[in-house]
Amino acid sequence: MKKTFILFVSKLTVIFNLYSNQQQTDTIRPSFDLEEVVITATKTERNKLDIPYRIDVIGADVINNSSVTQIDDILRFASGVNVNRSSGIYTQRPMVTLRGLSGDEQSRTLVLMNGVPINTSDEGGVNWNRINHNDIERIEIMKGPGSSLYGNNAMGGVINLITKTPQQPQEVFSSVSFGTHNTIRQDLNVRILSEEGYYGVLSQYYLESDGYINLPEEDIGPYDTERFLEAIGVSARVGYNESDWFNWELQYDVFRDKRGEGMKIYNPEGNYRNFDTDLLRGNLKGGNDNTNYNMSAFYQMENYYDINERMRGENYSRFDVNSYREDVGFFGNISHDLTQNNTITGGIEYKKGGIEGGDYYQTAPFDTIVNAGGLTTFAGYIQDEHGFLDNRINFNLGIRFDHVTFSDGKFHSTDPWDETPELEDNTWTKFSPRAGARFNFIENFSSYISYSRGFRASILDDLTRTGWMWVGPKYANPNLKPEYIDNYEIGVDYFPLSHLKFSTSAYLMQGKDFLYYVATEDKIFGRPIFRRENVTDIEAIGLEAEMQYSLMNNLQIHGSYNFSESKIIGFDERPELEDKYLKYVPKHSGSASLFWQNSFVDLSLRGIYKGEQFADDINEEILEEYFTFDFLVSKTIRDNYMISIDVQNIFDNRHMQSIHYLSPGRIVTGRVALKI
Numbered sequence: 001m002k003k004t005f006i007l008f009v010s011k012l013t014v015i016f017n018l019y020s021n022q023q024q025t026d027t028i029r030p031s032f033d034l035e036e037v038v039i040t041a042t043k044t045e046r047n048k049l050d051i052p053y054r055i056d057v058i059g060a061d062v063i064n065n066s067s068v069t070q071i072d073d074i075l076r077f078a079s080g081v082n083v084n085r086s087s088g089i090y091t092q093r094p095m096v097t098l099r100g101l102s103g104d105e106q107s108r109t110l111v112l113m114n115g116v117p118i119n120t121s122d123e124g125g126v127n128w129n130r131i132n133h134n135d136i137e138r139i140e141i142m143k144g145p146g147s148s149l150y151g152n153n154a155m156g157g158v159i160n161l162i163t164k165t166p167q168q169p170q171e172v173f174s175s176v177s178f179g180t181h182n183t184i185r186q187d188l189n190v191r192i193l194s195e196e197g198y199y200g201v202l203s204q205y206y207l208e209s210d211g212y213i214n215l216p217e218e219d220i221g222p223y224d225t226e227r228f229l230e231a232i233g234v235s236a237r238v239g240y241n242e243s244d245w246f247n248w249e250l251q252y253d254v255f256r257d258k259r260g261e262g263m264k265i266y267n268p269e270g271n272y273r274n275f276d277t278d279l280l281r282g283n284l285k286g287g288n289d290n291t292n293y294n295m296s297a298f299y300q301m302e303n304y305y306d307i308n309e310r311m312r313g314e315n316y317s318r319f320d321v322n323s324y325r326e327d328v329g330f331f332g333n334i335s336h337d338l339t340q341n342n343t344i345t346g347g348i349e350y351k352k353g354g355i356e357g358g359d360y361y362q363t364a365p366f367d368t369i370v371n372a373g374g375l376t377t378f379a380g381y382i383q384d385e386h387g388f389l390d391n392r393i394n395f396n397l398g399i400r401f402d403h404v405t406f407s408d409g410k411f412h413s414t415d416p417w418d419e420t421p422e423l424e425d426n427t428w429t430k431f432s433p434r435a436g437a438r439f440n441f442i443e444n445f446s447s448y449i450s451y452s453r454g455f456r457a458s459i460l461d462d463l464t465r466t467g468w469m470w471v472g473p474k475y476a477n478p479n480l481k482p483e484y485i486d487n488y489e490i491g492v493d494y495f496p497l498s499h500l501k502f503s504t505s506a507y508l509m510q511g512k513d514f515l516y517y518v519a520t521e522d523k524i525f526g527r528p529i530f531r532r533e534n535v536t537d538i539e540a541i542g543l544e545a546e547m548q549y550s551l552m553n554n555l556q557i558h559g560s561y562n563f564s565e566s567k568i569i570g571f572d573e574r575p576e577l578e579d580k581y582l583k584y585v586p587k588h589s590g591s592a593s594l595f596w597q598n599s600f601v602d603l604s605l606r607g608i609y610k611g612e613q614f615a616d617d618i619n620e621e622i623l624e625e626y627f628t629f630d631f632l633v634s635k636t637i638r639d640n641y642m643i644s645i646d647v648q649n650i651f652d653n654r655h656m657q658s659i660h661y662l663s664p665g666r667i668v669t670g671r672v673a674l675k676i
Helices: 003-018 060-064 460-464
Strands: 054-059 081-084 095-098 110-113 136-143 157-163 170-179 183-193 198-212 227-240 247-260 272-287 291-312 315-339 342-361 368-388 393-413 426-439 445-456 467-469 472-475 483-497 500-524 527-552 555-570 588-597 602-610 626-637 641-648 667-675
Touching: 054 060, 060 136, 095 157, 183 667, 342 460, 368 460, 393 460, 472 500
Parallel strands: 110 157, 472 527
Antiparallel strands: 054 136, 081 095, 136 157, 170 183, 170 667, 183 198, 198 227, 227 247, 247 272, 272 291, 291 315, 315 342, 342 368, 368 393, 393 426, 426 445, 445 483, 467 472, 483 500, 500 527, 527 555, 555 588, 588 602, 602 626, 626 641, 641 667
């Protein structure tokens, strides 16, 4: 994992070039298409304008021609998507959320990779740092609750990351980049395809950086230091796609990293975290003109390791966290066309998540705190898609039943948690309906109306672990019920010209039994001990507007605006929070993008606006609004070689994206790449 490895891989790709003269070019195409097909919203291949829900698609053309360090950089520009990456590429656990459901709760947005969930059951998060953006072909974003098909976590919506498959016998991409804070990145992607339909994909990257101090100057103390990172990721896939009934794919991903937290006292490397992850996925699918099936199984293991040193006055403390977060599941669905305009889809799902972890104290007064538990889901769903009047009206009706069980809960503390709740088994059931209609009566005009319900079972951390969180000390609560939300939505798509599109959606969401921390009467070291409870009612209203315009085939303009107002409307246990806004949800936000390809260079200019947002429950800490602009210019040389300059945050806007951490400011990266 050092620079000699980078040089070796770079030389290897030059050897590839000696044996191939194939030319591969990327062009910016219009980013909207009246015939664009998506799969995430219905688990069937459907034209976007036949689906009565808001679906966004980000294609490889936009991904490849944008200023990107991590894949969630792209998501910042999508309407209704809120990205919180407070320390740039050094952020330990970035948050990507949909539609105002609190920007620090990743678990309310379901994230899929090739249709398989990658949220962990323990803390609901997604390790966005491990996803290689050079391996992503397209991103489908379904906004609004998707629990009628996907169950848990899909309260705000679903993001599906779809990886690249080879289109030619041999495709090779390799690059090396160097940038601000001595950041080095090396990439290698190899894809092969046989005449018989067998294919293989190898995607690998290495990233290291010296980092920066992410605290305002006035807050820097004697033990604060730069946040560093070192990470490597490898993804391998093999498959076969030339059969009617037996197409298959196997995938294995490995990710290893070390991320410094910016504090160093006695440990030579200071505080740091690892999110070492392994993912194994298998898929089998096929069908004919009337019937199609799709089955997937997966296993994901995340070994989370964390070293924490603290110095309070003259008192030194250290504890190490070592947790094994395990998720395994099976999904299967079948779709059948009853008539030309009527399709029935049914499916089943099994998923089990588990945690075995502990806080191992190296200093008094604690010794060892361990926790364990499992969350199991059995589910079944059915969906009816029906078109009338030559598909001028399209109805979608669906319902899903989830049976969720918490079991095998264990907690042990040597000191000082004298009294902790017993972790008894518990079971919850939930129905999640969805209904919508899309209307296409007027040429170049389409509208829809929909209702959907989403739900989320508690994360295992709140069910099993008594310990310390950002809120302070907290108790486990194995009796937490799932929270749910009802979403009412209307939307319009308008195409006044062949290369101009306007899209608007408005929604009202009403949430019940929302999970929030409540102070108990118990105290430890003089501080109240909190516990998650189902006590909160919330309401969120929002508006999303997008514009896409193609001046020419090689010049594209995109723009978006978001309004989101998410409030707590009922909280008997903490009435001081009623009428307060949810944290990390800007009321106003927007983006603008320009992509231009010409005979000399390709360039993109993209800007983000984020309005004021609150960083605490009682709405006293305010994060100020900010603008940032990113710029990418690239030049292709002799068909196969490319050089580029990538500038993120052109004007060096050192804004605060969280209550504590300062963004890294301007990041300049130069890259040399080879494409065969």
